Amino acid sequence: MERLELPETGQAFHAGHPVVAANIWERASIDDPAGPSALRAQIVVGEDRPVEVVEGDEVAIGDERWRVEQIVEDPVERRGRVVLVRAG
Amino acid sequence: MSARAGRPYDRTVPVHEHADAQAQDAAPAAVAPARAGPATAAALALGLQRSAGNAATARLLQRLVSPQARTGATGQDDRTLDYRRHAGSVFVRPEGEHRSGVDADDIQQGLLGDCYFLSPLAAAARINPQRIANLIRGPVDTWPDGTRIFEVDLYEGHWIGNPSKRTVRVSDRFVSTASGDSRYAQPGDVGTGGGEIWVMLLEKAWAGMRGGYDRAHSGLMADGMTAVTGIDTDWESIEGRSDARVWRDIAGCVRDGKPVTIQTRQTLTAEELAEARDIEYTIFAKHAYNIASVNAEWQTIDIRNPHGNNHLNGFPLVRLRRFFDYYVMSERSFR
Numbered sequence: 001m002e003r004l005e006l007p008e009t010g011q012a013f014h015a016g017h018p019v020v021a022a023n024i025w026e027r028a029s030i031d032d033p034a035g036p037s038a039l040r041a042q043i044v045v046g047e048d049r050p051v052e053v054v055e056g057d058e059v060a061i062g063d064e065r066w067r068v069e070q071i072v073e074d075p076v077e078r079r080g081r082v083v084l085v086r087a088g
Numbered sequence: 089m090s091a092r093a094g095r096p097y098d099r100t101v102p103v104h105e106h107a108d109a110q111a112q113d114a115a116p117a118a119v120a121p122a123r124a125g126p127a128t129a130a131a132l133a134l135g136l137q138r139s140a141g142n143a144a145t146a147r148l149l150q151r152l153v154s155p156q157a158r159t160g161a162t163g164q165d166d167r168t169l170d171y172r173r174h175a176g177s178v179f180v181r182p183e184g185e186h187r188s189g190v191d192a193d194d195i196q197q198g199l200l201g202d203c204y205f206l207s208p209l210a211a212a213a214r215i216n217p218q219r220i221a222n223l224i225r226g227p228v229d230t231w232p233d234g235t236r237i238f239e240v241d242l243y244e245g246h247w248i249g250n251p252s253k254r255t256v257r258v259s260d261r262f263v264s265t266a267s268g269d270s271r272y273a274q275p276g277d278v279g280t281g282g283g284e285i286w287v288m289l290l291e292k293a294w295a296g297m298r299g300g301y302d303r304a305h306s307g308l309m310a311d312g313m314t315a316v317t318g319i320d321t322d323w324e325s326i327e328g329r330s331d332a333r334v335w336r337d338i339a340g341c342v343r344d345g346k347p348v349t350i351q352t353r354q355t356l357t358a359e360e361l362a363e364a365r366d367i368e369y370t371i372f373a374k375h376a377y378n379i380a381s382v383n384a385e386w387q388t389i390d391i392r393n394p395h396g397n398n399h400l401n402g403f404p405l406v407r408l409r410r411f412f413d414y415y416v417m418s419e420r421s422f423r
Contacts, residue, residue: 007305009375010199011395013269018397022372025355030365033358042361047397050370052361079201079306079374 002086004066006043008079015062020044024080025073041071041082058087169271169301172264173235176275176282178224178289185277190217192380194276195287196396201305203376204351205294205312206273206394208416209287211347211378212316215422220316224289228257236260240293245314245321253318256293260285263301272301274396290316309349309376309416317347323416326409335405337417338389339382345423348379350391350408350415360410370398371411379415 006012006021013019024041028034030052042050043059051059053068060066066084073080179189192214197206213220227236237259243251262285263271273291275283294315295304310321326334341348352375356364364371372393377400380390389408391400 007199007201009203009372010201011197012199013274018395020372020395020398022375023356023361027355028358030358030362033362044370044398047370049365 003069004084006082006084008041008074008081015064017045017062019061021080021082022050024071024082039071039073041068041080043068043082053082059084169263170266171261172268173259173261174264174270174275174282174285174288175234175260176285177279178226178238178284178286179221180277180279180284182277186217188217188221189277189284190221190286191276192378192392193396194284195394196274196276197394198270198272198274200272200291200295200301202272202291202294202307202312203394204307204309204349205291205304205315206287207349207376207378207392208309208313208347209290209316210392210394211349211380212313212418212422214378214380215345215347219422220290221286223316224286227260238289240289242290242293242297242315243318244297245311249320251314251318251320254297256296258289258292258296260289262288262292309351312376313347313349313416313418317418317422319422320419321416322419323414325414326412331405331408334408334415335382335387338379338415339384341417342379342382345421346418347422348415348417350377350379351375351413352377352411353413356411363407363410367404367407369400369403371400372398 004012004014004019006019008024009020009022011018011020020043022042022044024039026037026039028037029040038054040052040054042052044050045059045061053059053071055068055071057068058065059068065087067087068082069085070083071080072082181187181189185191190213192210195206195210195213197203209220223241224238226238228239229237231237237257240256240258241253242256244254245251265271270288273287275285276287277284295301297315298304298307310323313319313321324334324337338348352371352373354374356371356373375393377391377393380392382389383402386402387405388402389405391403393399
């Protein structure tokens with residue numbers, strides 16, 4: 001299974017697209033700031049608007065669909081990561 | 089250090105292959121006084137302030153209380169990474185670029201978490217590209233397989249000030265993906281042999297100074313700034329300072345040719361992330377940005393991302409404290 005590991009604020013390049021995972025911590029959703037907390041991240045492809053994700057969500061990188069397999073908040077190193085697996 | 093000084097070449101185990109081959113003594117973050125001194129941290133700071141002045145005290149305190157870890161050991165073994173040659177020229181000079189070939193826009197961060205190094209590099213390159221170009225010499229040697237060896241000068245800061253120059257020898261073999269692309273800093277402008285490699289060489293030399301890419305992952309903007317400029321830094325927390333004071337500092341740096349970088353907060357609330365979205369900026373927490381210019385009429389700041397995209401151009405001064413934590417300024421002009 002094809003995987004893509006994105007260290008927080010590092011920049012990966014996949015299929016010609018810069019991809020960044022950022023803003024990883026447990027918090028409410030941006031669309032519902034008063035709602036429940038969960039471990040969330042933002043995925044940014046190129047200069048598109050950030051997509052807020054939790055584990056299990058799918059994101060698009062170009063024409064490809066990727067599933068968010070794991071979100072890791074790393075309080076020791078102070079940098080987390082997001083692991084994507086190719087969907088479909 | 090001359091081209092032939094240092095450890096002898098070993099053709100079997102290429103010493104310049106891996107960044108951690110350049111491993112040297114890590115600078116101690118804590119103070120180790122040579123003689124009996126103050127018993128408490130407060131007494132130590134007061135004594136230091138009297139003997140070495142405010143700037144040295146600030147540098148020491150920054151290292152002790154900084155919200156960022158000095159190093160971020162991930163357990164990665166650099167020797168297990170796939171290194172490949174990148175045959176591009178050190179510098180490529182497209183029309184309109186400075187004659188040195190160095191341009192802040194050549195910088196594109198990769199997977200390594202070294203925004204704290206690449207942002208000061210961008211800030212400094214924007215002010216004086218020739219001084220950045222002068223950090224790299226070579227190739228000083230070429231191996232039979234074509235691998236080129238370069239010498240790179242960087243500076244190591246000390247809490248008492250007076251950064252010292254360190255010369256690091258690195259090859260043109262960089263951590264790469266299976267398809268041969270650089271995993272970390274990206275090549276810049278494309279020339280005849282491929283993308284230019286000056287940013288990759290500086291990043292590799294920095295990793296070598298830190299003891300490997302693993303130890304270059306996460307760090308202090310002040311260390312990155314001193315490394316590329318050879319100049320000590322000041323840092324200021326935004327909290328507790330008026331917008332006018334922050335503006336005076338940042339605009340003053342831009343006017344005087346002092347590189348300045350700015351760090352986002354460690355976390356942002358859902359409301360703050362929503363605010364960023366509403367004003368159409370993509371902002372990454374725990375990330376080091378660099379200042380390109382200011383607009384006095386509109387009181388806005390052009391803040392650049394070392395990723396080479398998602399810049400925060402025209403960022404309003406009045407919103408700075410919502411998203412940013414502190415800024416680091418070179419003590420002297422880099423012109």
